[in-house]
Amino acid sequence: MVDSSPRQDTDDRRFMAAARRLSLRHVGLTAENPSVGALIVQGTGDGARIVGRGVTALGGRPHAERVALAEAGAEARGATAYVTLEPCAHHGRTSPCANALVEAGVARVVVGAPDPDPRVNGRGVAILRSAGIEVRCLDEAPEATRAFEGFLWRLRYGRPFVTLKMAVSADGAVGRLGEERIGISGPVANRQVHLMRAATDAIMIGVGTAVADDPLLTCRLPGLFGRSPTRIVVDPQLRLPIHAQVVRTAGTVPTLLASTKNPDGAEAVPYRRAGCRLLRIAGYDVDDLRRLMHAMPSAGVQTLMVEGGPALANAFLWAELVDRIVVIRSKVEIGEFGIAAPAGVLHPKGFRLARRERFGDDDWSEWERIEPCSPVSSPTSDASPPFKP
Structure with missing residues (x-):
């Protein structure tokens, strides 16, 4: 009893x-x-x-x-x-x-x-x-x-558990047009982001972010570099510079490029020689993004952290592929020519506030999806908007 x-x-x-x-x-x-x-x-x-x-x-x-x-x-x-x-x-x-x-x-x-x-x-x-x-x-x-949400999502929905992370300025921007990378979040919040990286299978950005910011996308906390996630760049036309940090370090940290180009073609040779793996995608619409997500478990990815810009974030939100949103609100102001954060990040709909912390001068909030995701299925929409990472 x-x-x-x-x-x-x-x-x-x-x-x-x-x-x-x-x-x-x-x-x-x-x-x-x-x-x-x-x-x-x-x-x-x-x-x-x-x-x-x-x-x-x-x-x-x-x-x-x-x-x-x-x-x-x-x-x-x-x-x-x-x-x-x-x-x-x-x-x-x-x-x-x-x-x-x-x-x-x-x-x-x-x-x-x-x-x-x-x-x-x-x-x-x-x-x-x-x-x-x-x-x-x-x-x-x-x-x-x-601790095992990625395992559950793979079995239930055939895709990874997706966390969308964005740092947003006091005036609602994620960067500034025509400028080099601008630091929005502070050092304490940044260390928390690196802890998140250490616990996730892969981190994804679009090629626009890769070109503009040239990020390394590793875990740079003492003793945890070996837990850096696989890096995925959505680069349909293979325009990522061969001297980009993620390409130059592909021999050390697994790097995957999602592209419409032939992985065995001549355009892919420099990337393959650098140590990158290429995953072919069919095109640019959101259904292609969904198909990419359904291919992730076979690449060993059960948890995915999206750190790209507004275009990739909007695509994930529109496709209802986001399971958790992490928003880091800063006191920094971007001012003129600021790139606006997606409305779905500033005012999440269909999500509940699950955690809120203060890290240094930054406000950290985590939003969990309220409604369960759809079961595993093949994308069928005929009206998917394009995503241009």
């Missing part, structure tokens, strides 16, 4: 919150597998103690449950296991984690979120319950799934 007492509920939520914090440790480092956190806990209330901790290992294996059970050893028997995602129920390189929990003799399992993988999708919970183990499900999305 499920214990629904206030003390047990408090314990469950406290330890699940700890398991979720643990899961964040390997976000972006577990390949196609989700970064899951697991805790094995003996006792309740003031007498509760953690006897095993686990997070999905680098590269995706072993899974969090097995790491936590190995640490707990014999103390797992009669304990409660807190797992941020439903334990797997399918055979791969090892037997299912649900079976491992049964064999370890745990008494209860608290699950943070269901796993939509068709090989799991309730089967993990069924294995546990059929063995007489008490199971409680705590589904508190979206916070519950943040």
